[in-house]
Every structure is written in C-alpha cells, then in structure tokens.
Amino acid sequence: MRYIRPGILDREMKKGSAELLILSLVEDQPRHGYDLSKLIEARSNGVLKFRVASLYPLLYRLEKRGWIAGRWIEKAGQRRRRYYRLTPAGAGVLASQRDTWRAFAEAINRIAGVDHA
Amino acid sequence: MPEWPRRISEELRQHLDDEYDALRAGGLGHDEAMRRLAGDVDELASMRARPIDAVTTDIRFALRTLRKNPGFTAIVMVTLALGVGATTAIFTLVDAVMLRPYPYADMDRIVMVAETTRAGQMLSIAWANFQDWREQNQVFEHFGIYRGTVINLTGGDQPERLIASLVSSDVFKAVGLQAMIGRTFTADEDRPGAPRVTVVSERFWRSHLGGDASAIGRTIVLDGEPHTVVGVMPAGMRFPSRTTDVWLPVGLFVSTFPADRGAHPGLFGVAKLKPGIGAARAAADMDAIARRLEQQYPISNTDHTVSLEPYYEQIVQNIRPALLALSGAVAFVLLIGCANLANLMLARADTRQREMAIREALGASRRRIAQQLLTESVLMALGGGALGALLAWWGVKAFVATRPTTVPRIDQVAVDFRVLTFALAVSILVGLAFGLAPALRAASVDLLTSLKDAARGTAGAGRRTRSALVIVEVALALVLLVGAGLTIRSFAALTAIDLGFDPSYVVTMRVSLPSARYPQLARWSTFHRELLRRAAAIPSVEAVGMNSSTPLEGGGAESEVRYEGEPAPSSLKEEATTCLFQAASPDYFRAMGISVVRGRPFTERDNADALPVAVVEEALVQKFFPNSDPIGKRIAFEFTGHGPGGRPIWREVIGVVRHVRHYGLVREPDNLQVYAPLEQLPVWFVNRRPTMTLFVRTPLEPEQLAASIRQVVSGIDRDVPVFSVQTMAQYVAQSTEQSRLNMTLLGLFGALALVLAGLGIYGVLSYFVSRRTQEIGIRMALGATRTDVLRMIVGYGMKLTIAGIVIGLAASWAITRSLSALLVGVSPHDPGTFAAIGLLLAAIAFLASYLPGRRATRVDPMITLRSE
Numbered sequence: 001m002r003y004i005r006p007g008i009l010d011r012e013m014k015k016g017s018a019e020l021l022i023l024s025l026v027e028d029q030p031r032h033g034y035d036l037s038k039l040i041e042a043r044s045n046g047v048l049k050f051r052v053a054s055l056y057p058l059l060y061r062l063e064k065r066g067w068i069a070g071r072w073i074e075k076a077g078q079r080r081r082r083y084y085r086l087t088p089a090g091a092g093v094l095a096s097q098r099d100t101w102r103a104f105a106e107a108i109n110r111i112a113g114v115d116h117a
Numbered sequence: 118m119p120e121w122p123r124r125i126s127e128e129l130r131q132h133l134d135d136e137y138d139a140l141r142a143g144g145l146g147h148d149e150a151m152r153r154l155a156g157d158v159d160e161l162a163s164m165r166a167r168p169i170d171a172v173t174t175d176i177r178f179a180l181r182t183l184r185k186n187p188g189f190t191a192i193v194m195v196t197l198a199l200g201v202g203a204t205t206a207i208f209t210l211v212d213a214v215m216l217r218p219y220p221y222a223d224m225d226r227i228v229m230v231a232e233t234t235r236a237g238q239m240l241s242i243a244w245a246n247f248q249d250w251r252e253q254n255q256v257f258e259h260f261g262i263y264r265g266t267v268i269n270l271t272g273g274d275q276p277e278r279l280i281a282s283l284v285s286s287d288v289f290k291a292v293g294l295q296a297m298i299g300r301t302f303t304a305d306e307d308r309p310g311a312p313r314v315t316v317v318s319e320r321f322w323r324s325h326l327g328g329d330a331s332a333i334g335r336t337i338v339l340d341g342e343p344h345t346v347v348g349v350m351p352a353g354m355r356f357p358s359r360t361t362d363v364w365l366p367v368g369l370f371v372s373t374f375p376a377d378r379g380a381h382p383g384l385f386g387v388a389k390l391k392p393g394i395g396a397a398r399a400a401a402d403m404d405a406i407a408r409r410l411e412q413q414y415p416i417s418n419t420d421h422t423v424s425l426e427p428y429y430e431q432i433v434q435n436i437r438p439a440l441l442a443l444s445g446a447v448a449f450v451l452l453i454g455c456a457n458l459a460n461l462m463l464a465r466a467d468t469r470q471r472e473m474a475i476r477e478a479l480g481a482s483r484r485r486i487a488q489q490l491l492t493e494s495v496l497m498a499l500g501g502g503a504l505g506a507l508l509a510w511w512g513v514k515a516f517v518a519t520r521p522t523t524v525p526r527i528d529q530v531a532v533d534f535r536v537l538t539f540a541l542a543v544s545i546l547v548g549l550a551f552g553l554a555p556a557l558r559a560a561s562v563d564l565l566t567s568l569k570d571a572a573r574g575t576a577g578a579g580r581r582t583r584s585a586l587v588i589v590e591v592a593l594a595l596v597l598l599v600g601a602g603l604t605i606r607s608f609a610a611l612t613a614i615d616l617g618f619d620p621s622y623v624v625t626m627r628v629s630l631p632s633a634r635y636p637q638l639a640r641w642s643t644f645h646r647e648l649l650r651r652a653a654a655i656p657s658v659e660a661v662g663m664n665s666s667t668p669l670e671g672g673g674a675e676s677e678v679r680y681e682g683e684p685a686p687s688s689l690k691e692e693a694t695t696c697l698f699q700a701a702s703p704d705y706f707r708a709m710g711i712s713v714v715r716g717r718p719f720t721e722r723d724n725a726d727a728l729p730v731a732v733v734e735e736a737l738v739q740k741f742f743p744n745s746d747p748i749g750k751r752i753a754f755e756f757t758g759h760g761p762g763g764r765p766i767w768r769e770v771i772g773v774v775r776h777v778r779h780y781g782l783v784r785e786p787d788n789l790q791v792y793a794p795l796e797q798l799p800v801w802f803v804n805r806r807p808t809m810t811l812f813v814r815t816p817l818e819p820e821q822l823a824a825s826i827r828q829v830v831s832g833i834d835r836d837v838p839v840f841s842v843q844t845m846a847q848y849v850a851q852s853t854e855q856s857r858l859n860m861t862l863l864g865l866f867g868a869l870a871l872v873l874a875g876l877g878i879y880g881v882l883s884y885f886v887s888r889r890t891q892e893i894g895i896r897m898a899l900g901a902t903r904t905d906v907l908r909m910i911v912g913y914g915m916k917l918t919i920a921g922i923v924i925g926l927a928a929s930w931a932i933t934r935s936l937s938a939l940l941v942g943v944s945p946h947d948p949g950t951f952a953a954i955g956l957l958l959a960a961i962a963f964l965a966s967y968l969p970g971r972r973a974t975r976v977d978p979m980i981t982l983r984s985e
Contacts, residue, residue, distance in 0.1 A: 032128075032131075033128050033131075033132055034131065034132045034135040034136070037132070038139075052129065052132055052133075055132075056125045056128050056129055056132070057125065059128075060124070060125060079131065079134075081131060082124070082127075082128055
C-alpha cells in the first residue's frame with residue numbers, strides 16, 4: 001500500500017481500510033480503544049500502527065454513523081472503559097467493505113502479479 | 118451540548134495510562150516509559166506540522182466547517198458582500214474621479230486663471246488685462262487663454278453643431294499635451310490675421326476625417342469658412358471640456374475682443390506654474406500686477422484682481438463633498454457589518470469552545486486554533502468579497518448608465534484591476550478584523566473550564582464585548598441614517614423650490630446662426646421671426662418662445678441696472694445692482710408658463726422701430742419702485758461710452774413677471790431679471806449675437822418635435838443646425854441630479870445600516886435567549902410572568918439601543934457639519950431629522966428585541982428544568 005501514488009486514492013484507501021479494520025475487530029466481541037490499537041499492531045506484525053490522535057475520533061465517527069455502539073463498562077479494580085460492538089448496520093457495512101476490498105485487492109493482483117499475502 | 122470531547126479525552130487519557138502500564142510491565146522504568154509515551158504525545162500534537170501543510174489543512178477544514186453551517190455562512194457572506202460591494206463601488210468612483218492620474222503633465226502645476234472682484238465675484242478676463250498679466254508675471258511657465266463656443270460644421274449631408282474652443286498656443290503647453298498627429302498652434306496664430314486653421318479631437322478625427330494621417334491638410338467648413346486641419350489631439354485631451362470637438366486659434370478672434378478693460382468677453386486663462394512656485398506665491402505675484410493695473414485704469418480695474426485655482430481642484434471641488442460623504446457612509450456600513458460579524462463569530466466561538474478544547478487536548482496549540490479561526494473568517498471574507506466585487510460591478514454599471522453629468526470622468530468609471538485589488542485588500546482586512554476577537558478569545562480559552570460542564574453560562578467578558586459591539590453598531594447606523602435623512606430633507610427642499618415656470622410639456626432646442634452668413638442684424642431678426650411663425654404653425658404646438666438664456670442653465674449676460682432718477686454712484690466702490698438680461702420673443706412667457714403679474718408681455722409691435730421696452734421681475738419692482746406703479750417707469754441696463762455706467766439706454770417697463778430660477782436650484786444670486794424684446798437686442802448682443810433657445814409648449818415627444826423644427830429650419834436656411842434638444846423637465850432633473858444622487862446613495866447605505874444594525878441586535882438577543890433558556894425557565898418556575906420575561910429581554914435590547922442612540926446623536930451632531938456642502942434648505946443639525954431618525958432606529962431595535970423576547974416567553978419551565 002505504501003507504494004501507491006500518494007493522493008486522493010491513497011487517502012480514501014487508508015480511511016476505508018482503517019474503518020474496515022476496526023469493524024472487523026469488533027465483529028466477534030466488544031473491544032475498547034486500547035485493545036483495538038494493540039490488536040492491529042500485533043496482528044499486522046507492527047506494519048500497521050494507528051495514530052492515537054486519529055483512532056479515537058475515528059471510533060467516535062463510526063459510532064455516530066451507527067456502525068458501532070459504545071458503552072462504558074466498569075470492572076472491579078479497573079477504571080471504566082468504553083467498549084465498542086458492531087451494530088447490525090455496521091455488520092452490513094463491514095460485509096460490503098470486505099467485498100470491495102477483496103475485489104480491489106484481486107484487481108491489483110491481476111495487474112501487478114503480486115500474491116495476496 | 119455534545120459529550121464527545123469529554124469522552125474522547127477520557128479515552129485518550131486511558132490509552133496513555135494503559136500504554137504506560139504495558140511499558141512498565143514490559144520492564145521499563147518510569148522515566149523510560151514516560152519518554153516512550155512522549156512520542157505518542159508528540160504524535161497527538163502532530164497538527165504542528167510544516168506550516169504550508171497547516172495552511173492547506175486549515176483551508177480544507179475551514180471549507181468543511183463552513184459547508185456544514187450553510188445558514189451561518191450565508192449570513193456572513195451576504196453581510197460581507199454588501200459591505201465590500203458598497204465600499205468597492207464608491208472606491209471605483211473616487212478612484213476614477215480623484216485618484217487616477219490625469220493625462221496632463223504635472224497636473225499639480227496647472228492653474229485656472231480668472232479675473233475677479235475683491236468681493237469674490239468671478240469674471241472672465243478682459244483681453245487687455247490678459248496681455249498685461251502675461252507680460253508682467255514672473256510665475257507662469259506658460260499662460261494661455263481660451264473661450265468655449267459652438268460652431269456650425271457644414272459641407273456634409275446635414276449641418277452639425279460642434280463644440281469648439283478658441284485657444285492661444287500656450288493652452289496646449291500649459292496642459293502639456295502635444296498633438297497626436299500634426300501640430301498644435303504656433304505663437305503666430307495667436308495674433309490677428311492668423312490663418313484659418315484648426316486642431317481637431319481624436320473623436321472628431323475618427324468620426325469625420327476617416328481616422329488616418331491624411332486628415333492633416335484637409336479642409337473643413339466651420340461657420341461657413343474653410344479651415345485647414347493642422348493637428349489631431351489625443352483622446353486624453355479634455356481641455357477645456359471632454360466634449361470639445363475642435364480648437365481654433367485665438368488670433369482669428371482677437372479683432373472681436375473689445376479693447377475696453379471693462380468688457381469681459383468670456384475669456385479664461387490656464388497656466389502652468391514655474392517649477393517650485395507655489396499657488397500662494399503665484400497669487401501674490403498676480404495680485405501685485407492687478408494692483409498696478411488698478412492704479413493705471415481705475416475706471417475698469419478698481420477692485421479687480423486675479424483668481425488662481427488649481428485645475429485639479431476645479432475638476433473635483435463640486436463632487437468632492439459628496440464623494441467624501443459617500444466614502445464615510447460606506448466605511449460605516451463596512452464597520453457595522455464587521456461588528457455584526459464579530460458578534461456572530463464570537464457567539465459561534467462560544468458554541469465551539471468544546472471543539473476547540475478537544476483540539477487542544479489533541480495537541481493543537483492555541484496559536485494554531487486561533488489561526489484556524491482566522492482562516493475561516495478570511496475565507497468567508499474572500500467569498501463575500503468576491504460577491505461584493507460582483508455587486509460593485511453591477512452597481513457601478515447601473516450608475517454609469519444613468520449618465521450623471523455632475524461626475525467628472527464618468528466615462529472612465531468602471532470596475533477594473535485596481536478596483537478589484539482594492540476589494541481584495543478590503544476583504545482580507547475585514548476578515549482579519551471580524552475574525553480577530555474570536556480568535557484571540559479562543560487562544561485564551563481555559564482547557565479545563567471548557568471541558569467541564571460549567572461552560573453553559575457565557576463568560577461575562579464575552580457578553581460585554583458583544584454588548585459593546587451592538588452599541589457601536591447602533592451609534593454608527595444612527596450617524597449614517599441622520600446623514601441620509603438630511604440629504605432626503607435637502608432633496609425635498611430642492612424639489613419644493615418654486616421654479617417660476619412650468620417645466621411640463623416644454624421642449625427646448627438651440628439654433629445658432631453663423632455670423633458669417635448673418636452679418637446684418639436685420640437678417641438675423643428676420644430668421645428668428647420666421648422660425649417662430651413657422652414653428653407656431655406646427656400641429657399640436659401650443660406656444661413657441663425664444664430666449665437668449667435658458668432657465669436653470671446658469672444665467673447668462675449680466676450687467677448693472679439702474680432706474681431713471683437714481684442718484685449717480687458717488688464712488689467707484691459703490692456696489693451697483695446687477696441684473697441678468699435676456700432677449701426674449703413675445704410668446705416666451707406663455708410658452709414657459711411664466712405668469713405676467715402686471716402690465717403686458719412683448720408683442721410683435723415691440724420691434725426695432727418701436728420705443729425700447731423691458732419686462733422686469735417682481736424683485737426689481739420691490740427694489741426700485743416699492744410704492745408706485747412700475748408700468749411706464751424707465752430703467753437702463755445697457756450703457757454705452759466710457760465712464761462709470763456710461764450713457765444709459767432707457768427702456769420703458771411694460772410688464773412684470775415672476776422670478777425664474779436661472780442659476781440652478783442650489784444657488785441663486787440676487788441678480789434682478791430683466792427682459793428685452795428679441796428685436797430690440799440689447800447692445801451687448803449686437804456684435805456677438807447670442808445662440809437663441811427655442812421653447813415649445815407641446816404634448817409632442819421631443820424627437821418628434823425636433824424633427825418638425827429641423828424641417829422648418831432647413832426650410833429657411835439648410836445650413837443652420839438645430840441642437841441640444843432637451844425638455845425643461847430634463848433641465849430640472851439635471852439641477853437636482855447631484856442632490857438626488859446623494860439622497861439615493863446615502864439613503865441606500867442608510868437602509869443597509871439599519872438592516873444590519875437590526876440584525877445585529879436580533880442576533881445578540883437571540884443568542885442571549887438561547888444561552889439563558891435555563892435561567893428563564895427557573896424564573897418562570899419561580900413565578901415570573903411572560904411579561905416579566907419579555908420585559909427582561911426587550912429591556913436588555915433597548916438598553917443597548919438607547920446607549921447607541923445617545924452616542925450616535927452626539928457623534929452625528931459633530932459629524933453632520935461636514936455635510937453642509939451637500940445640503941440645501943436644511944440645517945445639518947435639523948432637530949426634526951435627528952429626532953425622527955432616533956425614533957426610527959429605536960422602533961427597529963424594539964422589533965429586533967421583541968422577536969427573540971417572544972421566543973423566550975415560550976420557554977417551558979418543566980422542560981428546561983428536567984434537562985438540567
């Protein structure tokens with residue numbers, strides 16, 4: 001991804017991919033922000049790293065759009081955290097974003113002959 | 118109030134805590150963990166990017182913000198468009214009239230020269246005086262003399278009237294312009310016996326001579342005499358008038374100038390001061406010469422001196438007071454607009470405090486936030502400015518289309534690059550001006566207080582700023598409205614002036630007989646008699662008259678007037694009674710609707726063979742014959758021979774008419790008006806016959822009538838042109854033009870100011886109400902009635918308004934004095950206008966306060982309390 005010409009496409013892709021990542025990660029279980037950022041870093045072997053400055057506003061935006069729902073949860077001995085889960089609307093968006101992404105990646109592969117990792 | 122900023126900052130804090138814990142758990146010490154975290158914190162502050170990025174980010178962000186609030190953005194842009202548009206339009210005028218350089222070399226050294234009495238009455242220059250002045254002065258580099266006239270061009274399909282100017286060769290040198298092709302006049306051509314040559318304007322050259330160089334040497338027939346074209350002046354040559362078609366050498370006319378220094382044959386001077394000679398020094402030098410001539414020629418020159426006036430002054434002096442007033446007015450409109458916008462921006466900044474706080478929590482510095490706010494206001498200012506430029510372009514175009522005659526260089530008034538640059542500069546300044554207050558405040562917002570819930574009540578400082586802005590706005594609007602009110606009163610006073618004649622259904626046109634073709638007075642008289650007879654026979658013509666001078670056009674021939682038996686003047690310094698004398702045909706009074714209050718008008722029998730008679734105006738009767746019947750008394754306004762007054766030609770008074778406005782509506786010197794029959798032409802006119810104006814009372818359209826008259830005239834002499842077709846109503850409109858212009862423009866800007874001030878009050882009170890909903894709810898829950906609430910809101914609005922009105926009235930009192938030059942028949946401190954405007958503004962302010970007040974009374978106490 002880093003070698004795509006910088007520009008609008010790049011920016012949209014990053015934005016889209018960030019949304020896709022978050023939606024995917026909260027699909028199975030509710031997660032809080034810190035958890036999400038660690039998971040993304042860990043599962044991508046450190047290639048993808050969210051900027052703190054953009055993660056939380058992004059979560060806010062996704063919630064405002066109704067794709068995820070946040071809820072403060074307090075556990076004994078810990079301070080309260082905001083957990084996000086996927087909403088039915090978010091599930092729909094996730095499905096369609098996955099399709100788009102898949103189609104896009106396949107297209108790139110066909111042209112560039114790169115194996116999709 | 119959104120809760121997301123609090124939420125995000127809490128999440129961020131936790132994120133950093135978690136990271137810290139994780140780092141510590143991974144074995145790092147406190148210091149090392151904090152150092153790593155500092156990286157994240159830096160990233161949070163990543164908005165501190167490279168400056169250029171910051172600017173583009175700001176702009177993109179600002180555009181997005183503005184798009185999200187279309188209502189707000191629209192209000193701001195419209196306010197700006199009006200302010201910038203008005204300012205730009207007036208700047209266009211000021212620039213074209215006053216600022217843009219004139220095409221003449223060293224404009225600041227060109228002075229207009231006239232003869233004047235020490236009492237200040239301006240005269241044209243006696244030919245002999247001019248020659249002495251020219252020879253004796255030490256201050257002029259060039260000193261030319263000129264006289265405007267009209268001349269008939271024949272030899273084409275139809276005779277045409279041209280605007281001509283007889284000039285000495287130094288006129289071209291004084292204004293510093295050379296011929297575009299060919300040459301200007303030589304010193305030889307200033308002397309009697311000069312060859313019949315002419316220099317033509319660029320416009321005439323294009324329209325009549327094919328616009329090519331072969332025009333030089335060609336011959337044109339002017340007043341029946343062939344003249345050789347020797348030069349073409351560039352289009353920039355507008356001296357003595359923009360409309361001048363041809364220049365003729367003064368030498369051709371010298372023999373017609375009376376040698377008598379008491380005669381003032383319509384000549385005026387134009388000179389270029391020597392470098393380094395100031396106007397005061399020049400005036401002193403010329404005055405010394407005038408004093409020497411006074412000694413030498415006491416009869417003609419006593420109390421006569423020389424007046425010098427910078428040419429630039431002469432061009433702009435009439436329009437300057439209006440332009441200054443209008444510039445002031447648009448500056449006020451712009452300031453009021455800025456105050457409004459600053460208020461809007463402040464209110465908005467309050468509601469955005471949380472947004473700002475979170476951005477600060479995310480690492481944006483206060484400077485960056487202030488910069489962001491400024492970017493938004495400058496962007497809006499640019500948008501509004503562009504709209505304003507469009508408005509100005511349209512307004513200026515509409516204005517020029519009305520062809521105002523009182524604006525110099527009106528043909529050059531247009532929105533151009535200079536003007537657009539001005540609009541751009543004003544827009545940016547305005548953007549900074551109204552954006553600065555909110556930006557400064559945003560830069561000093563306390564992060565903690567904003568993030569806490571306490572920010573509901575607006576800070577006291579903010580409210581004070583807003584109140585002060587409203588007071589200023591009201592005061593400015595009041596000053597502007599008083600100015601507008603005064604010009605409206607002035608216009609009303611002007612239009613109420615009794616003209617002395619009935620302008621409706623009167624069409625005028627001029628007929629100028631070339632003296633070469635009509636050398637004898639008898640032929641001249643016959644032509645006019647015949648013209649009157651034939652014109653009266655045109656169907657639908659009710660009456661036809663002629664006069665040597667046209668009412669409202671600025672007077673005409675003036676002279677001393679005396680009655681028989683008046684004691685002879687005891688000294689030269691004794692003030693003589695001045696009259697305006699006119700040669701009129703029998704039906705002139707009937708055609709113009711001028712009432713004959715006593716005696717009779719002229720008849721056909723008052724001809725060259727009959728006894729000399731005169732018709733006089735009522736004021737003359739009051740002055741000369743207050744207690745007796747004026748009919749049959751004798752007066753004289755023509756004197757021949759030398760000595761004070763000379764030998765009088767007595768005329769019997771046969772009729773008395775009403776006073777007629779001759780010098781326009783603004784100024785009317787107390788010259789007594791006298792009329793002589795056309796066929797008993799006053800002695801001045803015998804040698805230099807006047808161009809007669811025809812006055813026709815008819816329901817016909819001017820063009821239709823002009824066509825018939827042209828036919829009549831060419832039936833008598835096909836080489837005589839008919840020109841200056843104009844209705845009397847148009848003359849009236851022209852004399853009120855400047856006043857109407859002032860009234861319209863100031864009225865327009867006043868109305869704008871009123872609307873803006875009303876909006877300002879409305880906006881601030883609406884904001885006040887929305888911020889105080891809770892307080893109002895509590896008050897109502899505690900028993901306050903709706904009236905109490907209404908009184909609180911409206912009272913607040915009116916308190917601000919009254920403060921503004923008081924300040925505005927005081928300021929108006931000081932400022933309107935500078936409007937005196939624009940006002941006729943109304944004092945700049947007219948109490949009626951002041952009171953009316955104060956009340957008007959108070960009424961608008963009341964309305965603007967009442968609307969938000971009424972909304973406040975609809976507050977439901979239960980709902981507001983529950984939401985707490």
